[in-house]
Amino acid sequence: MTYFLRSxxxxxxxxSAFSLTACQTPRQPLFGNNGPTVTQPTAQxxxxxxxPRTQTxxxxxxxxxxxxxxxxxxxxxxxxxxxRAEYRRTMPTDGITRVGLLLPLTGPxxxxxxxxxxxxxLALFDFAGDSFELVVQDTAGMPEQAAHAADRVLQGGASMxxxxxxxxxxxxxxxxxxxxxxxxxxxxNNRAVASSNxxxxxxxxxxxxxxxxxxxxxxxxTDFAVLAPDNAYGQMIxxxxxxxxxxxxxxxxxxxxxxxxxxxxxxxxxxLGEYDVRREALLDQRRELEGKDDELSRQALKRLENLQTxxxxxxxxxxIAEGGKRLQTIAAHLPFYDIxxxxxxxxxxxxxxxxxxxxxxxxxxxxxxxxxxxxxxNFIERFRQTYGRMPxxxxxxxxxxxxxxxxxxxxxxxxxxDAATLTAESGYVGRDGVFRFLPxxxxxxxxAVMEVRERSTQVIAPAPDAFDQVTN
Numbered sequence: 098m099t100y101f102l103r104s105x106x107x108x109x110x111x112x113s114a115f116s117l118t119a120c121q122t123p124r125q126p127l128f129g130n131n132g133p134t135v136t137q138p139t140a141q142x143x144x145x146x147x148x149p150r151t152q153t154x155x156x157x158x159x160x161x162x163x164x165x166x167x168x169x170x171x172x173x174x175x176x177x178x179x180x181r182a183e184y185r186r187t188m189p190t191d192g193i194t195r196v197g198l199l200l201p202l203t204g205p206x207x208x209x210x211x212x213x214x215x216x217x218x219l220a221l222f223d224f225a226g227d228s229f230e231l232v233v234q235d236t237a238g239m240p241e242q243a244a245h246a247a248d249r250v251l252q253g254g255a256s257m258x259x260x261x262x263x264x265x266x267x268x269x270x271x272x273x274x275x276x277x278x279x280x281x282x283x284x285x286n287n288r289a290v291a292s293s294n295x296x297x298x299x300x301x302x303x304x305x306x307x308x309x310x311x312x313x314x315x316x317x318x319t320d321f322a323v324l325a326p327d328n329a330y331g332q333m334i335x336x337x338x339x340x341x342x343x344x345x346x347x348x349x350x351x352x353x354x355x356x357x358x359x360x361x362x363x364x365x366x367x368x369l370g371e372y373d374v375r376r377e378a379l380l381d382q383r384r385e386l387e388g389k390d391d392e393l394s395r396q397a398l399k400r401l402e403n404l405q406t407x408x409x410x411x412x413x414x415x416x417i418a419e420g421g422k423r424l425q426t427i428a429a430h431l432p433f434y435d436i437x438x439x440x441x442x443x444x445x446x447x448x449x450x451x452x453x454x455x456x457x458x459x460x461x462x463x464x465x466x467x468x469x470x471x472x473x474x475n476f477i478e479r480f481r482q483t484y485g486r487m488p489x490x491x492x493x494x495x496x497x498x499x500x501x502x503x504x505x506x507x508x509x510x511x512x513x514x515d516a517a518t519l520t521a522e523s524g525y526v527g528r529d530g531v532f533r534f535l536p537x538x539x540x541x542x543x544x545a546v547m548e549v550r551e552r553s554t555q556v557i558a559p560a561p562d563a564f565d566q567v568t569n
Contacts, residue, residue, distance in 0.1 A: 194506040195230045197250030198499070199260035199270065201238040206262065210235075212488050213262070213284070213495035216480065220499035229506050231499060236261045240269035251277045256506075257514040258282070259498045262491075264290045271295050280514055282502075282534075284494050288333075291538025296519055298494045300468075300529075301539060302330070303337035305447045306416065308466035310341035312546045312558050313444060318414045320350045324369060324427065325418035326357035334418040334446065350412040366430040369415075375406030375435065382407055405435040415441050420448025428459040438462055443549075451490065455551045462549060468529035469545040469560040476528045497527035522564065530560050 198217055201210040214233060221231060232253060234246035243266035247258060251273060258274050261267055264287035274281045275294050283290065286299025310321070323338050325331035331354055342349050353369045355362070367373065386398040415436065419427055424445075431438065443463030450467040454460060473493050480488040506512040516536070524533030524541075531543040546558035 193228055193230050194512045195232055195255045196502045197255040197258040198231050198233045199236050199243060199246050201262055202235040204238040206238050209489045212492045215484050216492040216496040217499040220496045224500045225503035226507060229503050236266050238263055240265045244269040247273045256512050257502055260284055282498050288539050295538050296534040297538055297540055298498050300447045302334060302446050305466040306334055306337040307341045308544045309444050309464055309546060310338060313414050314345040314347055319347045320412040321347055322351035322412040322415045324353045327354035328357045331418055338416055362427050362430050366434050370434040370436040372434040375408045379404055379407035413441055414444055416444040418446055425457050428457040431459045455549045460549050461551055464546055464548055466544040466546050469556060472530040473528045493528040501525060524564055531562055
């Protein structure tokens with residue numbers, strides 16, 4: 098309940114700034130559950146045919162989403178992408194605000210796509226009125242199909258597009274939406290596809306890096322190292338880390354970039370830990386002490402018995418830009434080559450924001466930046482009760498995007514989907530906390546700093562709940 102009130106308050110502030118009659122007339126309700134509509138894709142139909150409205154699905158624990166009596170007439174053979182003027186001429190006049198939702202409901206990412214669709218339906222029930230329709234189309238995770246999906250929703254009169262998920266699909270959709278004069282809120286986090294009319298909802302890795310390094314510096318860390326894949330993602334992480342470290346007077350002591358397709362991290366970690374040099378230093382020290390016959394030398398030699406190497410590393414924090422099984426593999430190698438988590442603080446990106454991250458002992462005590470998990474706790478429980486399973490981590494992106502579209506659709510004078518509204522400085526409060534879109538199409542979020550524990554993660558630096566508190 099807290100989320101709903103705060104989210105609506107944030108949007109109310111934005112709407113008041115852009116409603117010319119807000120001071121003279123009472124504000125209209127901004128949410129309701131009296132009849133949002135979902136137009137579902139039909140897998141059996143030809144992929145390039147724009148679909149009529151179908152019966153809205155229902156789920157256990159969620160009241161039926163009753164459709165508006167208006168319909169969208171089917172049109173066959175819509176393979177040709179129409180120019181902007183044609184899109185405008187086919188805009189419906191039935192008073193329905195239509196928003197396209199493009200998701201990978203088939204293909205390799207279909208599981209994630211279905212969870213995002215389920216989250217969208219929860220947002221519809223929470224926020225949409227009976228004059229709002231969400232038109233769902235399957236992209237199959239393929240750019241060509243994403244372009245045709247965008248073509249269908251635009252020809253059907255969509256006022257905004259939510260999605261797609263993958264950056265290659267966003268690239269295919271963006272020019273169609275731009276020609277139609279329609280803004281897009283995509284679920285990608287690849288800033289290369291952001292623009293003045295394509296706003297990214299995904300979690301921005303560079304912002305996560307900035308936050309965790311800023312926090313580390315505030316705790317006295319000055320010497321950093323980065324371990325990242327040698328690809329566009331890794332270079333982006335490295336560049337962000339360098340900027341953050343240099344801005345705080347720190348020093349980038351070591352950088353290790355590796356083949357992003359490698360399966361063997363042995364030599365990479367060995368070199369990063371300067372293992373051979375430090376091992377030889379230990380052996381030299383042992384040989385020197387073994388050649389002496391005094392009590393002090395014997396005691397010093399005994400202290401060296403349990404050491405693998407001798408000497409400290411030139412860094413006290415290591416940023417690892419990996420997740421999943423590859424992160425587990427890297428973490429398992431770290432203590433083996435004497436990169437001691439007790440001496441070197443492990444830092445991560447949002448890829449660490451998964452359940453069970455503390456199952457790898459080398460990561461326990463590590464820090465990473467991510468949205469505060471308490472902000473989405475109620476959503477996760479409600480999703481689980483409604484659909485019988487835990488949601489994919491990115492499901493909140495769909496919920497927040499649909500909620501925002503539904504609320505902005507109820508502004509006086511029609512939906513406020515213009516760039517000025519979307520990029521309001523005050524931002525919005527969603528299931529992942531406070532966020533706002535920037536004019537270049539990227540986003541900014543209020544992030545917490547998390548510490549990895551054996552069986553959980555703990556917030557050690559809270560996320561701000563307003564952008565005037567964001568200091569990083």
